[in-house]
Amino acid sequence: MSENIRYPEELAESCIQGRVIVTFVVEKDGSISGAKVVKSVHPLLDEEALRIVNAMPKWIPGKQNGVTYRVKYYLPVNFRLQ
Numbered sequence: 409m410s411e412n413i414r415y416p417e418e419l420a421e422s423c424i425q426g427r428v429i430v431t432f433v434v435e436k437d438g439s440i441s442g443a444k445v446v447k448s449v450h451p452l453l454d455e456e457a458l459r460i461v462n463a464m465p466k467w468i469p470g471k472q473n474g475v476t477y478r479v480k481y482y483l484p485v486n487f488r489l490q
Contacts, residue, residue, distance in 0.1 A: 412460055413487070416452040420489060424450055428457040428485045436476045438466035446482065457485040 426449030433442045443461045445454045461483065470479035 414456060415487060416456065419450060419452055423489060425488050426453065428453050430457050430461050430483050430485060432461055432481055434467045434469055434479045434481060436469050436478060438469050440464060453487050460485060
């Protein structure tokens with residue numbers, strides 16, 4: 409994930425950093441749906457975090473007692489400048 413993040417240039421110049429928290433659901437087939445920002449830092453960072461989450465490959469869906477379920481996740485996406 410960190411290899412695919414593109415830090416917005418105008419925010420890098422302003423030294424804006426932070427952690428965007430995104431929530432999404434991993435469906436029974438492993439696809440991701442309903443991605444939205446729960447904790448925002450800046451609209452451009454939020455947009456980038458959503459782009460990264462929606463571009464992720466399929467996940468392994470949740471299972472309990474051999475039954476596949478939809479699972480809700482919260483994923484922190486850190487934006488830090490070097």
